Amino acid sequence: MATIYDVAKHAGVSPKTVSRVLNKDAPVSEKTRKAVAAAMNALGYVPSHAARTMKSNKSGLIGLITGAISNADEISTAAGLPDLLIVQGAQKVIENSQKTLLISDTGGRLDRVPDLVRTFQEHRVEGILYVADFHKPLDVTLPGLGIPKVLINCYDMVGTPAVVPDDEAGQYALTREVISMGHRRIAYLTLARGQEATTLRLSGFRKALSEAGISFDPKLVQATDLFGSAGERQLIWDAIDKFFQGDDQPTAICCGNDRLAMAVYSILRSRGISVPEEVSVVGYDDHRLITETLYPPLTTAELPYSAMGVRAAQVLLDLLSDSDSKTTETIRVSGQVIPRGSLVAPRNTSVANIINLKGRNER
Amino acid sequence: MATIYDVAKHAGVSPKTVSRVLNKDAPVSEKTRKAVAAAMNALGYVPSHAARTMKSNKSGLIGLITGAISNADEISTAAGLPDLLIVQGAQKVIENSQKTLLISDTGGRLDRVPDLVRTFQEHRVEGILYVADFHKPLDVTLPGLGIPKVLINCYDMVGTPAVVPDDEAGQYALTREVISMGHRRIAYLTLARGQEATTLRLSGFRKALSEAGISFDPKLVQATDLFGSAGERQLIWDAIDKFFQGDDQPTAICCGNDRLAMAVYSILRSRGISVPEEVSVVGYDDHRLITETLYPPLTTAELPYSAMGVRAAQVLLDLLSDSDSKTTETIRVSGQVIPRGSLVAPRNTSVANIINLKGRNER
DNA sequence: CGGTGTCATGACATCGATGTCATATGCTTA
DNA sequence: TAAGCATATGACATCGATGTCATGACACCG
Numbered sequence: 019m020a021t022i023y024d025v026a027k028h029a030g031v032s033p034k035t036v037s038r039v040l041n042k043d044a045p046v047s048e049k050t051r052k053a054v055a056a057a058m059n060a061l062g063y064v065p066s067h068a069a070r071t072m073k074s075n076k077s078g079l080i081g082l083i084t085g086a087i088s089n090a091d092e093i094s095t096a097a098g099l100p101d102l103l104i105v106q107g108a109q110k111v112i113e114n115s116q117k118t119l120l121i122s123d124t125g126g127r128l129d130r131v132p133d134l135v136r137t138f139q140e141h142r143v144e145g146i147l148y149v150a151d152f153h154k155p156l157d158v159t160l161p162g163l164g165i166p167k168v169l170i171n172c173y174d175m176v177g178t179p180a181v182v183p184d185d186e187a188g189q190y191a192l193t194r195e196v197i198s199m200g201h202r203r204i205a206y207l208t209l210a211r212g213q214e215a216t217t218l219r220l221s222g223f224r225k226a227l228s229e230a231g232i233s234f235d236p237k238l239v240q241a242t243d244l245f246g247s248a249g250e251r252q253l254i255w256d257a258i259d260k261f262f263q264g265d266d267q268p269t270a271i272c273c274g275n276d277r278l279a280m281a282v283y284s285i286l287r288s289r290g291i292s293v294p295e296e297v298s299v300v301g302y303d304d305h306r307l308i309t310e311t312l313y314p315p316l317t318t319a320e321l322p323y324s325a326m327g328v329r330a331a332q333v334l335l336d337l338l339s340d341s342d343s344k345t346t347e348t349i350r351v352s353g354q355v356i357p358r359g360s361l362v363a364p365r366n367t368s369v370a371n372i373i374n375l376k377g378r379n380e381r
Numbered sequence: 382m383a384t385i386y387d388v389a390k391h392a393g394v395s396p397k398t399v400s401r402v403l404n405k406d407a408p409v410s411e412k413t414r415k416a417v418a419a420a421m422n423a424l425g426y427v428p429s430h431a432a433r434t435m436k437s438n439k440s441g442l443i444g445l446i447t448g449a450i451s452n453a454d455e456i457s458t459a460a461g462l463p464d465l466l467i468v469q470g471a472q473k474v475i476e477n478s479q480k481t482l483l484i485s486d487t488g489g490r491l492d493r494v495p496d497l498v499r500t501f502q503e504h505r506v507e508g509i510l511y512v513a514d515f516h517k518p519l520d521v522t523l524p525g526l527g528i529p530k531v532l533i534n535c536y537d538m539v540g541t542p543a544v545v546p547d548d549e550a551g552q553y554a555l556t557r558e559v560i561s562m563g564h565r566r567i568a569y570l571t572l573a574r575g576q577e578a579t580t581l582r583l584s585g586f587r588k589a590l591s592e593a594g595i596s597f598d599p600k601l602v603q604a605t606d607l608f609g610s611a612g613e614r615q616l617i618w619d620a621i622d623k624f625f626q627g628d629d630q631p632t633a634i635c636c637g638n639d640r641l642a643m644a645v646y647s648i649l650r651s652r653g654i655s656v657p658e659e660v661s662v663v664g665y666d667d668h669r670l671i672t673e674t675l676y677p678p679l680t681t682a683e684l685p686y687s688a689m690g691v692r693a694a695q696v697l698l699d700l701l702s703d704s705d706s707k708t709t710e711t712i713r714v715s716g717q718v719i720p721r722g723s724l725v726a727p728r729n730t731s732v733a734n735i736i737n738l739k740g741r742n743e744r
Numbered sequence: 745c746g747g748t749g750t751c752a753t754g755a756c757a758t759c760g761a762t763g764t765c766a767t768a769t770g771c772t773t774a
Numbered sequence: 775t776a777a778g779c780a781t782a783t784g785a786c787a788t789c790g791a792t793g794t795c796a797t798g799a800c801a802c803c804g
Contacts, residue, residue, distance in 0.1 A: 394753075394754085395753065395754045395755080396754090397753075397754060397755085398752085398753060398754075401752090401753085407751095407752085407753090408750095408751060408752065409752070409753085410751085410752060410753090413752080413753085432759090434759090435758090435759045435760065435761095436758075436759050437759085438759070
């Protein structure tokens with residue numbers, strides 16, 4: 019590959035002059051500029067990033083670690099929204115800033131993180147983005163290094179800047195939407211107990227109920243702890259059973275995510291309960307593959323992954339330019355409620371739905 | 382960040398000796414080695430990739446362009462399997478080879494490719510992987526450069542090495558599986574006409590039929606040209622209508638991909654046709670989010686994206702080591718048939734299924 | 745005891761771009 | 775006309791690692 023010396027020789031000038039044409043950092047006569055440009059063109063010259071990095075001691079690289087993509091064999095990957103969306107959001111911002119994103123995948127093995135960080139150090143990355151596969155406390159130790167870091171979808175206890183979804187606000191807004199349609203008996207099939215998302219969203223759910231003067235009925239909240247496991251369908255089936263025991267049955271079911279909602283659709287239909295006529299269903303994530311393919315299309319709360327990626331990249335770039343701006347606080351990004359056909363007003367009959375309990379014995 | 386000179390001074394040796402310890406390319410006394418190792422540790426020294434690149438004129442970087450990830454707003458992304466799986470497969474191989482993968486996303490805009498390639502050139506990547514979002518002819522012009530390239534999920538006419546899914550073999554194997562269960566009337570709801578996958582798979586489908594002595598009935602093949610559009614559900618509904626017109630109705634439906642199968646499940650149920658008791662359904666892709674969440678779980682053909690990524694990376698690495706090995710031919714990677722609950726033997730009644738045509742008027 | 749290896753180590757140049765400083769050219773102004 | 779100054783350009787050193795070549799210290803051999 020041609021070097022700046024080749025270009026200089028070809029144009030009959032010094033390398034330094036070529037450099038000036040490249041960087042426009044000093045006046046160059048129009049005639050010289052043209053000669054140099056022609057030479058660069060003729061030789062197909064592209065400046066070497068490595069040489070620039072050496073001289074300037076700035077790599078122009080941002081490292082991104084995703085623990086999320088994980089192994090293709092893992093069903094867990096498929097459970098929620100692919101963190102890929104976060105990566106895309108970040109990349110969009112980084113590329114516009116003349117920097118280059120170096121993406122590393124742990125392949126699901128957190129023990130590989132030190133290796134990846136080492137590679138980043140070799141490349142002298144100027145900052146690091148760490149992406150978790152779902153909202154949780156940080157589960158690896160990121161070496162200090164001396165460079166800015168931003169966590170995405172996770173957080174730590176030592177004030178590292180972090181960008182997370184606003185789960186509480188999301189579920190609150192979604193639940194308000196459900197209530198505003200006229201529902202009063204609302205069931206909630208949550209994700210696994212103890213997860214960040216579960217706790218926060220449940221809190222948003224209760225807040226919306228209480229604001230509407232609806233009393234909270236613990237029987238209407240069931241968790242799917244074994245989410246993703248073999249007995250999953252049975253588990254969801256049982257949870258729904260509990261919702262429909264007794265007289266005062268729910269007219270709407272909130273689900274921990276869209277995938278869960280998909281399973282719920284199927285189970286309700288097996289039991290002869292129609293969606294949305296008899297029971298409204300809403301999800302979470304806005305996983306388009308599901309929400310737009312299900313019938314009726316699924317009302318859901320957006321999990322703003324792309325926006326989170328954008329925001330995190332912006333924060334990181336800020337940290338790189340102003341070393342002062344200590345964004346030490348955690349940023350919560352909220353998503354929209356996406357209304358679709360699965361949420362309608364409850365039937366204004368007070369007759370309890372008839373549950374086909376026999377259906378429970380299906381395979 | 383500490384340099385090799387700092388380490389040398391700290392250990393009381395010359396930089397060259399430190400280099401020897403780093404690269405183990407010349408004998409160093411045990412005592413010296415320990416002193417150097419201690420110094421490296423104390424200073425947190427990590428060698429500069431840029432300096433190495435300059436000296437060796439080898440960047441150790443592989444560029445990957447994905448036109449696939451595209452804009453998050455595009456439903457098309459969600460239609461098939463995310464090409465992310467290809468990227469993961471490639472990354473696994475590249476990382477094991479001591480090289481680093483530089484990933485760029487076109488964000489769906491092919492006109493950005495020249496920019497991305499330029500960035501790759503600045504970084505002096507040693508090879509390029511180009512990933513398309515679905516099996517098709519190459520739709521951009523990749524500048525020649527002087528470096529090896531491997532296309533993934535696409536191909537060109539000038540003999541660039543390419544890795545694509547073996548769609549014909551996949552659908553052939555899947556259809557054989559359907560036939561082996563006893564089905565003779567098999568409908569096929571394909572992806573859009575004219576697509577590579579559609580053409581090849583249809584060919585595999587017909588081959589399997591003909592081998593089994595089943596005559597091909599054009600009425601049993603319908604395409605969903607408007608896949609992903611607003612009127613999609615109606616379109617699929619109509620296609621299924623056609624399948625079930627007349628007496629000789631299908632006992633199994635092959636779908637162009639898993640998402641389509643998901644829609645088919647829903648429509649069949651709306652029409653009162655049970656899966657798999659009355660009609661078996663199979664998909665394509667093995668999109669786990671769908672195949673393992675649907676009930677019954679979906680029998681499908683694996684679209685071997687991860688394996689394709691692995692294979693392509695291997696081919697590229699081969700090209701980099703042996704400049705002789707001209708892998709000019711296109712490599713077809715075949716996937717497995719994944720048997721699940723949606724494919725069972727047809728009911729051995731000869732009574733035609735009763736179709737609830739009234740259901741058609743649903744919303 | 746000098747010749748000849750081998751081993752361990754260092755001095756120096758180099759990769760490609762650019763910062764620093766010097767120089768040449770031409771033009772203005774006292 | 776000479777001093778003064780802006781403009782355009784080049785020589786040289788430098789960033790960090792490593793290839794090349796040289797050298798010092800031993801050990802072994804005839």
